[in-house]
Amino acid sequence: MDFTLDAYAARTCAVKTQHLFTPGLTPGPVDESLQDSFHGGIDHVAHVAELLLAGHHDIVDLRETPRGEAESACADAMDAGVAVIMGGELQPDPAGHRRGRVNVLVRAENANTSGPAAYRPVLVKPRRIMERRVSGRENVWEVPYSPLHDLAHEPGRVAENRALRRHENDFIQVAHLYRLLETHGRVAPGARVAGIIGTDEVPGVEGPVVTWVDLDEPFLKTFSRSEPTGRKSRSPLERHDHEHAFRVQVAKNALGGGEPLVEPVRIRECDWCPWWRTCEPILGPNDLSARIDTAPLDVREIRTLRAMGIRTIDDLAGTDLESLLPKYLPEVTHRSQADSRLRNAARRARMLRDGIELERTTEGPIPIDRADLEIDFDLETYDDRAYLWGFLVHDRRSGERPYYKAFTSWTPMDDAAELALASEALEWLRDISTTARTRVYHYSSYETRHVGQLVGSGGTPHLDWVLPWVHEHFVDLYTSVKNNFFGCHGLGLKVVAQLGADFHWRDAEPDGLKSLQWYEEAVGAETAAERAAAQRRLLEYNEDDVRATHHLRAWLDASA
Numbered sequence: 001m002d003f004t005l006d007a008y009a010a011r012t013c014a015v016k017t018q019h020l021f022t023p024g025l026t027p028g029p030v031d032e033s034l035q036d037s038f039h040g041g042i043d044h045v046a047h048v049a050e051l052l053l054a055g056h057h058d059i060v061d062l063r064e065t066p067r068g069e070a071e072s073a074c075a076d077a078m079d080a081g082v083a084v085i086m087g088g089e090l091q092p093d094p095a096g097h098r099r100g101r102v103n104v105l106v107r108a109e110n111a112n113t114s115g116p117a118a119y120r121p122v123l124v125k126p127r128r129i130m131e132r133r134v135s136g137r138e139n140v141w142e143v144p145y146s147p148l149h150d151l152a153h154e155p156g157r158v159a160e161n162r163a164l165r166r167h168e169n170d171f172i173q174v175a176h177l178y179r180l181l182e183t184h185g186r187v188a189p190g191a192r193v194a195g196i197i198g199t200d201e202v203p204g205v206e207g208p209v210v211t212w213v214d215l216d217e218p219f220l221k222t223f224s225r226s227e228p229t230g231r232k233s234r235s236p237l238e239r240h241d242h243e244h245a246f247r248v249q250v251a252k253n254a255l256g257g258g259e260p261l262v263e264p265v266r267i268r269e270c271d272w273c274p275w276w277r278t279c280e281p282i283l284g285p286n287d288l289s290a291r292i293d294t295a296p297l298d299v300r301e302i303r304t305l306r307a308m309g310i311r312t313i314d315d316l317a318g319t320d321l322e323s324l325l326p327k328y329l330p331e332v333t334h335r336s337q338a339d340s341r342l343r344n345a346a347r348r349a350r351m352l353r354d355g356i357e358l359e360r361t362t363e364g365p366i367p368i369d370r371a372d373l374e375i376d377f378d379l380e381t382y383d384d385r386a387y388l389w390g391f392l393v394h395d396r397r398s399g400e401r402p403y404y405k406a407f408t409s410w411t412p413m414d415d416a417a418e419l420a421l422a423s424e425a426l427e428w429l430r431d432i433s434t435t436a437r438t439r440v441y442h443y444s445s446y447e448t449r450h451v452g453q454l455v456g457s458g459g460t461p462h463l464d465w466v467l468p469w470v471h472e473h474f475v476d477l478y479t480s481v482k483n484n485f486f487g488c489h490g491l492g493l494k495v496v497a498q499l500g501a502d503f504h505w506r507d508a509e510p511d512g513l514k515s516l517q518w519y520e521e522a523v524g525a526e527t528a529a530e531r532a533a534a535q536r537r538l539l540e541y542n543e544d545d546v547r548a549t550h551h552l553r554a555w556l557d558a559s560a
């Protein structure tokens with residue numbers, strides 16, 4: 001059968017492939033408002049393209065070239081050995097059922113100089129590809145990279161104290177493009193490597209970098225029936241080959257009019273998928289994957305339950321778990337804590353069936369560590385950078401009303417700017433607490449983890465006092481909530497403060513995702529008035545968050 005799949009197919013839901021090749025089915029329109037969420041990606045690709053065009057003479061830009069023309073132009077550019085090709089469409093591989101367009105092709109150092117030029121595929125993604133990881137005596141954490149002005153892959157050029165984030169889908173996508181190049185004899189001998197240009201910063205390097213990924217390194221954990229542990233680590237190429245082969249099978253079956261090989265499962269991707277109007281009626285209103293939105297069971301877990309006759313919240317709510325688990329658990333060994341995940345899902349199914357949102361799991365008072373000076377604290381971050389440190393200060397000795405204090409930065413931040421803002425906020429916090437017994441309340445471990453990452457990676461001797469101080473003074477209210485409540489829709493601050501403490505935000509639908517859009521406006525809107533309005537909105541949002549933890553504490557403290 002004559003068809004090809006693009007580089008996205010293997011990384012996305014297999015039901016999409018099935019629908020696409022099922023005669024008579026057509027996708028719905030994509031919601032324009034959802035496309036806004038991709039704008040960060042479009043901006044990042046444009047920014048990287050500008051830098052590449054400015055930094056290279058031997059470069060071809062095919063981003064705006066229509067697909068057919070881009071294919072022949074890309075082949076011509078590769079034949080000519082152009083060093084950098086942007087937006088090139090690779091010639092399809094009908095036998096392997098692959099096609100694909102590449103953000104950037106980088107000419108590789110070619111051992112066989114008489115043969116055709118070899119290339120490495122590079123994706124551009126609007127997220128960090130590396131994470132901070134401090135090397136110790138036993139583990140050395142480093143990731144190979146190249147600055148954009150010098151794209152050669154040199155294994156010795158590494159970002160220290162960094163590890164790859166597990167963006168499995170990106171690795172599968174770039175492995176697809178590598179396979180396509182390989183089919184056309186366009187890859188370099190030796191290590192099989194591809195790149196991703198994310199938003200990472202490497203000390204001493206200006207602008208984004210290419211993070212290089214070893215496509216043969218088995219670092220992606222998957223289910224394995226044959227392994228004693230039930231799990232096996234596989235490489236990006238192995239993961240891609242498996243997922244691609246399955247979708248080829250799905251497409252062939254659909255084209256041949258066979259019974260569907262895959263059924264829809266509600267996942268995050270459904271939010272922006274043009275096939276949702278086809279899948280929603282298939283799922284029905286009480287499907288487990290459609291109704292349980294907190295700690296949702298994954299695709300394999302849902303399919304395992306369906307194979308056992310459990311499809312809806314009523315089915316799961318009425319199931320005897322002790323009989324089910326011995327058959328269920330061997331099929332979901334890819335998940336740690338699969339047992340408790342299923343128990344929690346069953347509890348949520350019962351709550352959904354019975355219309356209950358928040359349950360107390362204990363009895364008696366809930367002790368909260370009180371102090372003379374009580375400070376509620378919340379961080380706002382964008383792309384994992386803290387740009388707003390908000391505090392609600394309540395000096396209980398004075399009898400005065402609590403007041404709000406914020407430290408902000410409304411310009412795009414680098415490592416140094418983030419650290420400078422953190423220093424200002426943390427030193428203020430220490431200074432106001434010198435004369436009183438103080439506790440700083442926050443909700444979830446995110447705040448302490450972020451502070452730990454900022455000051456724990458060395459190079460900030462003036463902040464050496466911070467971690468012991470945090471350890472002594474900070475109180476995570478989420479721990480108290482988690483130890484005493486179970487939430488049908490989780491135990492996020494928005495849920496518990498509204499349902500339990502009856503606190504309400506000024507914004508009708510407070511939402512962390514919206515705050516990301518507001519931040520983009522606060523920093524980058526065209527007019528000063530628009531920027532000021534977005535900044536005000538973020539400050540109100542943050543102030544309401546810390547007032548919410550203040551109310552939550554009072555409510556917990558009054559519990560009996």
Ligand code: SF4
Pocket residue numbers: 013014015016019263264265266267269270273274275276277279
């Ligand atoms: S709506 Fe969801 S289940 Fe259906 S094809 Fe799209 S991603 Fe897959």
